[in-house]
Amino acid sequence: MTGPRLGEAEIVERLVQIGWKGSRAVRLGPGDDAAFLRGGVVISTDLAVEGVHFRLDWIDAEGAGFRAAAAALSDIAAMGAKPEVLLVSLAVPPSSPELAESVQRGVASAADRVEVAIVGGDLSRTPGPVVVDVVAVGRAHAVVTRSGARPGHAVWVTGALGGAAAAVAAWSDGRSPHPAARGRFASPPNRVPVALELARKGLARSMIDISDGLVVDTGRVAKASCALLALRRELVPVHPGAEGDLKLALQGGEDYELMFTAPPGAEARIVAIGEEVQVPLTRIGSVREGEGVVVEDASGARMEVGCGGFDHFADGPAE
Amino acid sequence: MTGPRLGEAEIVERLVQIGWKGSRAVRLGPGDDAAFLRGGVVISTDLAVEGVHFRLDWIDAEGAGFRAAAAALSDIAAMGAKPEVLLVSLAVPPSSPELAESVQRGVASAADRVEVAIVGGDLSRTPGPVVVDVVAVGRAHAVVTRSGARPGHAVWVTGALGGAAAAVAAWSDGRSPHPAARGRFASPPNRVPVALELARKGLARSMIDISDGLVVDTGRVAKASCALLALRRELVPVHPGAEGDLKLALQGGEDYELMFTAPPGAEARIVAIGEEVQVPLTRIGSVREGEGVVVEDASGARMEVGCGGFDHFADGPAE
Incomplete structure (x- = not known):
């Protein structure tokens, strides 16, 4: 490595620089808990990696799925939006395909708590740790952002x-x-x-x-x-x-x-x-x-x- | 392992069983290239895992990002919908944070080709292979599904x-x-x-x-x-x-x-x-x-x- 070690915030800022450009389809771009699209769509994605966000000797695969979904739903909640659907991308070792079902059950259980359906996703084997990426989609007429704090609040x-x-x-x-x-x-x-x-x-x-x-x-x-x-x-x-x-x-x-x-x-x-x-x-x-x-x-x-x-x-x- | 080895299709079918339930928010649930939500929103997610979908000695990280985005956009295209935004979840080894930027550049380059903005995502380190999950969101008044083939077509x-x-x-x-x-x-x-x-x-x-x-x-x-x-x-x-x-x-x-x-x-x-x-x-x-x-x-x-x-x-x- 040359130069100082980059933290998450710095890397994320660089990634936003690379990918974001204004768009008529977008009412609020990167930088808040979720993006706000025209038509009142609020969307966020939350990645959980085994060994980083959870360990399967700490909680079981169902718990890992539940936490991943809770994280994604929390981002939608933070916008003051009503979550409507989830999508779930899963990578699991080929030796343990049943892990995918356990994780999905956990996601479904967090989704049930807020009456949200899982409408899609993707599945892959992986030579590495279990990975769960939960996409949450919600709706709002207007969103509550990070920029509304005023002196006196x-x-x-x-x-x-x-x-x-x-x-x-x-x-x-x-x-x-x-x-x-x-x-x-x-x-x-x-x-x-x-x-x-x-x-x-x-x-x-x-x-x-x-x-x-x-x-x-x-x-x-x-x-x-x-x-x-x-x-x-x-x-x-x-x-x-x-x-x-x-x-x-x-x-x-x-x-x-x-x-x-x-x-x-x-x-x-x-x-x-x-x-x-x-x-x-x-x-x-x-x-x-x-x-x-x-x-x-x-x-x-x-x-x-x-x-x-x-x-x-x-x-x-x-x- | 007991019992026969499950293929992707069987596991996906089980996952759908676990997570899907009817919802007023959904016009077309799992089972097609993308889900179709009320308000004309079309959404799909595509997971790419290093060592499974790509290898970094075959193509570089930018190429891996480009392919992952192309895959997600292809699902939206297959619904006859216009892609509007992408979200990108990335897991990269802590020793190579610059990989995240390269992958994101590839995603952005595929997004540019169809005038789509990246509006969010997530980033994690991983002790395993690079993982890229691209969420694509599009719009359509009506979608083209898998179920419309008729004799004579x-x-x-x-x-x-x-x-x-x-x-x-x-x-x-x-x-x-x-x-x-x-x-x-x-x-x-x-x-x-x-x-x-x-x-x-x-x-x-x-x-x-x-x-x-x-x-x-x-x-x-x-x-x-x-x-x-x-x-x-x-x-x-x-x-x-x-x-x-x-x-x-x-x-x-x-x-x-x-x-x-x-x-x-x-x-x-x-x-x-x-x-x-x-x-x-x-x-x-x-x-x-x-x-x-x-x-x-x-x-x-x-x-x-x-x-x-x-x-x-x-x-x-x-x-």
């Missing part, structure tokens, strides 16, 4: 964070994960209904799937919105599986929760939606003039968060 | 067949392929304009991408249409790269040409379209009452064609 998060990362950390250290953490990794939550409700009522003005980690993904909203997103550390909901480890909640990723920003005065309505769909919604900070993301305590003292986060390219959970 | 094919398979056969034997065969494998043709024209004018009543081999894919149209498709062996256009080997033309696959059936009396108009878009269109047989596919000579004697064809799962070009 409140920053909210769905569910609780750090559980999935705690499981990965345990497995990677050769430990058995906390049962709550394992469950969190194996069965990511379904945030489609809450996201749709928040979008329909105009309460989520910016939104993002925080599966790369709260701080990293909040930073993406900050950048796209040209705003400063200030998170209050003691407000961040830490998943029981993370056993109080705030760092996992801030930087862990892989939870498939959503971060969104809402206009002032929306708090009561947001809380009501959370109660209605039975998803905890927590206000964790505010949007200010400025740029970037900071994590503060109640006194306003800033915590050093670094630029860590989940980079599928440089440092996945498994070798 | 003529069977047509675009371009010439067997060139790509001749290249694969040569490489697999350790020989240097005929330059025309190599070119055919490295740069599959663009059949989008001719397919659109045939569909728009109502001349293609059934259509399929014959990348698994003429006989196998014609058999799929026969099955979906409940008809017998009789091919005349001496009419099948053999690509120069195949050097007269009819078997490669009948069963080779990987050419990304199209087979379609047209109603009686359409010959002159079809030939005119071929001349207009400069794609050879050849009448190679006819549709009759019955079921299946046969290959005959001028006297009506049938040739044994077996059930061979390209099965990405059981017997790809490379180990």
Whole structure:
């Protein structure tokens, strides 16, 4: 290798440069959780590679399929769109064709949760690890992007964070994960209904799937919105599986929760939606003039968060 | 392994059983070249795995991307739909992140040929072979399916067949392929304009991408249409790269040409379209009452064609 090692973000930026050009068919191109096409079509694709995104000694093939589908559906949810169909591309070793069926069953089970059909896909053998690429297609009249955060907005998060990362950390250290953490990794939550409700009522003005980690993904909203997103550390909901480890909640990723920003005065309505769909919604900070993301305590003292986060390219959970 | 080895078709059938269920969002589900969604959206995904669909000592990474995109676009063309956008999922070894850019350049180059933008995708490192999954999205008011072949129709094919398979056969034997065969494998043709024209004018009543081999894919149209498709062996256009080997033309696959059936009396108009878009269109047989596919000579004697064809799962070009 010559030159510094490229991270996922840099490579993705180069790939976008190579492939993207304006098109009448496209209302919103690369750079958000999903693309938005004319006719209200929202589309995203999510690649999971054995040994990088999952290991079959951590979860079974069905769990791997479920997670891959949950990841793709989370991208559609983050746009405030209603998922309608999935396509599934699978590569499995020729010695274990039954793996394809197990993965597909997991995908179908996540799809059933949101009443989505699998309408196609592709299948190949592979001399390497199992690969699952799930394409999710949804619809929306208008989408919620990463660029809608405005000073005065409140920053909210769905569910609780750090559980999935705690499981990965345990497995990677050769430990058995906390049962709550394992469950969190194996069965990511379904945030489609809450996201749709928040979008329909105009309460989520910016939104993002925080599966790369709260701080990293909040930073993406900050950048796209040209705003400063200030998170209050003691407000961040830490998943029981993370056993109080705030760092996992801030930087862990892989939870498939959503971060969104809402206009002032929306708090009561947001809380009501959370109660209605039975998803905890927590206000964790505010949007200010400025740029970037900071994590503060109640006194306003800033915590050093670094630029860590989940980079599928440089440092996945498994070798 | 217990029980007989499953082929690609059987596994795909099982996968469809697992994932498909009727949906108001879907006008045509699994079983054709692409799915057809409400709003006129046509979508397909095409997975290419290093060592199965291509080898980087046969073609470079850019060529692999070009072929993967051509495959996905060919599925959209086979529906008589206009491709609008692509998404690209890439898995590359962490030691060679530059491979991702090369593959993406190849995809972009095939996309440019049909004025299509890349609107998204995903990127991962992998401990295994390079994987490229290309999602193609197109639009159509109505689609041309596999089920529209009727007795009395003529069977047509675009371009010439067997060139790509001749290249694969040569490489697999350790020989240097005929330059025309190599070119055919490295740069599959663009059949989008001719397919659109045939569909728009109502001349293609059934259509399929014959990348698994003429006989196998014609058999799929026969099955979906409940008809017998009789091919005349001496009419099948053999690509120069195949050097007269009819078997490669009948069963080779990987050419990304199209087979379609047209109603009686359409010959002159079809030939005119071929001349207009400069794609050879050849009448190679006819549709009759019955079921299946046969290959005959001028006297009506049938040739044994077996059930061979390209099965990405059981017997790809490379180990």
